[in-house]
Amino acid sequence: MVESITKLYRRIKVRLKSLNKQDIKKHLLLFSVVVIVVHGFYVTLIYVDRDYQFNILNKTYVSAVAPGQSINDVLYTDVIVIRDLTIDTLNSGDKIVSYGDYGVEEYWVMQVDSINEEINTITYTYDGTVAYTATDDDIIGAYARSANLIGTVYYAATYIRGYVLLVLIHLFFIAMVYFSTYEHKEDNKVS
Numbered sequence: 001m002v003e004s005i006t007k008l009y010r011r012i013k014v015r016l017k018s019l020n021k022q023d024i025k026k027h028l029l030l031f032s033v034v035v036i037v038v039h040g041f042y043v044t045l046i047y048v049d050r051d052y053q054f055n056i057l058n059k060t061y062v063s064a065v066a067p068g069q070s071i072n073d074v075l076y077t078d079v080i081v082i083r084d085l086t087i088d089t090l091n092s093g094d095k096i097v098s099y100g101d102y103g104v105e106e107y108w109v110m111q112v113d114s115i116n117e118e119i120n121t122i123t124y125t126y127d128g129t130v131a132y133t134a135t136d137d138d139i140i141g142a143y144a145r146s147a148n149l150i151g152t153v154y155y156a157a158t159y160i161r162g163y164v165l166l167v168l169i170h171l172f173f174i175a176m177v178y179f180s181t182y183e184h185k186e187d188n189k190v191s
Contacts, residue, residue, distance in 0.1 A: 025181040032177040036170050043170075046154055047163040059083075061147055061155040062140065064097055064107035067126070077106060079152045082141030087122065090115055095143035096124060098134065109143045 016024075059081045066078040082097050090096070094112045099105075110124040113131055122139060125131045147155060156162030 029177055029181045033174060036174055040167065040170050043154070043157045043163065043166050046157045047160075049158070059144070059151065060141065061151055062097065062107050063155070064109050064143075065126075066146070067095065067109045067111070075106070079147040079155045080109065081144040081147055081151065083144045085136065085139055085142045087115060087117060087120055087136040090122065090142070096122070097140040097143055098124065098132070098138065099140055107140060 019027075060083075061079055061081060063077045064080050065075050066080070069075055080097070085096065090112055092112055092114060095109050096112055098108050098110050100108075108126055110126050110132075111128075112122055112124050114123045116122075120136050121133050122136060123131050123133045153162075153166070157166050
């Protein structure tokens with residue numbers, strides 16, 4: 001097996017040496033355009049799905065009021081990752097995501113105080129003082145973690161500004177690869 005890998009490596013090395021520099025640049029341009037077009041199609045799928053039915057990288061992202069903020073101050077939302085919720089896997093102290101508590105139409109990351117599995121209700125709180133009781137159907141999901149940069153970028157693509165910005169970035173990369181691949185000589189005409 002090691003010999004076959006070595007032979008394959010040598011064959012590829014010989015093939016690459018036989019290509020001239022311009023052919024390599026053309027192949028790089030073609031590969032870059034294909035990757036950017038596929039990624040643009042993926043971002044378009046994310047943008048078209050307005051109800052989060054198309055999970056981004058097999059995770060669901062929402063913008064929610066993160067835990068630990070004072071309710072009396074200005075509230076900031078973070079992009080977070082949520083996972084599916086089942087009442088039998090919850091424990092007291094777990095974090096869940098709920099919608100529209102405290103008169104603010106946003107998702108909130110709440111802490112579970114108690115669980116009543118007999119009637120499928122969960123008592124949860126944000127600040128430790130005001131408790132809410134809801135059924136497990138009213139809970140969006142369980143808080144997994146804050147989103148990383150890639151998840152945040154894809155979440156931004158669900159809105160028109162983020163989508164347009166990503167399309168412009170794709171066009172910029174295509175132009176950058178094109179102009180770095182081909183030499184463009186300016187015409188110096190003497191008038």
